[in-house]
Amino acid sequence: MAPKVWLNGELVERERALVSVFDHGLLYGDGVFEGIRSYGGRVFRLEKHVRRLFDSANGIRLTIPLAPQAVGEAVVATLQANGMKDAYIRVVVTRGEGTLGLDPNRCPKPNLFIITDRIELYPRELYENGLEIITASTMRNHPNAVNPRLKSLNYLNNILAKIEAIDAGTLEAVMLNHLGYVAECTGDNLFIVRDGRLFTPPIAAGILEGITRDEILDIARRGNIEIREENLTRQDLYVADECFLTGTAAEVVPVVGIDKRTIGSGKPGPVTKRLAEEFHRRTRG
């Protein structure tokens, strides 16, 4: 069965899932998206993802042509049409087809599409041995530019940081904000553990309010792990006992080296493992 893409209310074959070259999503990165996951046929935290999609759209003055519930239903319908149980789901809303100028008012109809795909994970050994990362010189977007809380279609900033990571022979890069504090990685939020406490940059540091991040904070809270959402410097990362990244696709990935500094023992730490195990239970349990 050829994979089907949900496009503006219809399930169409992948080859027929097309949008115009005049779509402002393509011309200007004018649009928003979500990355969602399903486990055993259940979509994880669907309402939260749909809400964030609508919040992102609101931030760029884009009206999604469906009610939130209908978007959620379309996600489930796409999954079922493709007979997928464990999937990565991409929901995209673009400004739609318009003229070559910037004016979004010239784009009368947004395009909404939903793609389901296999999950592309980091290699398994990275979850066991941990990942080495670098700090990128490319800064995270200023909160008064496109606020990083918006999951916009313009990821060029993060792509530039990702190129730096790849050039350095690593898979991820830490991005700092305009004040020099740690923000997040190119596609994941960042946590450290020091003296048994869990630290992560606050939303005001200019980060995406990750749904996996929220989940980890909830797990920590219930597990009586002290949480501090505060500004972190690179030095805070270097002297951490543990470090890990979180994201829908990656889940919880231990980090064992940053900028050639060994983090903690150089192996995934006990708090990271404990949080990852509970996250695993919540998603698969």
Ligand code: PMP
């Ligand atoms: N930060 C950025 C920049 C992201 O793109 C993502 C999503 N891939 C995350 C953090 C993690 O967010 P979530 O846990 O909601 O997937």
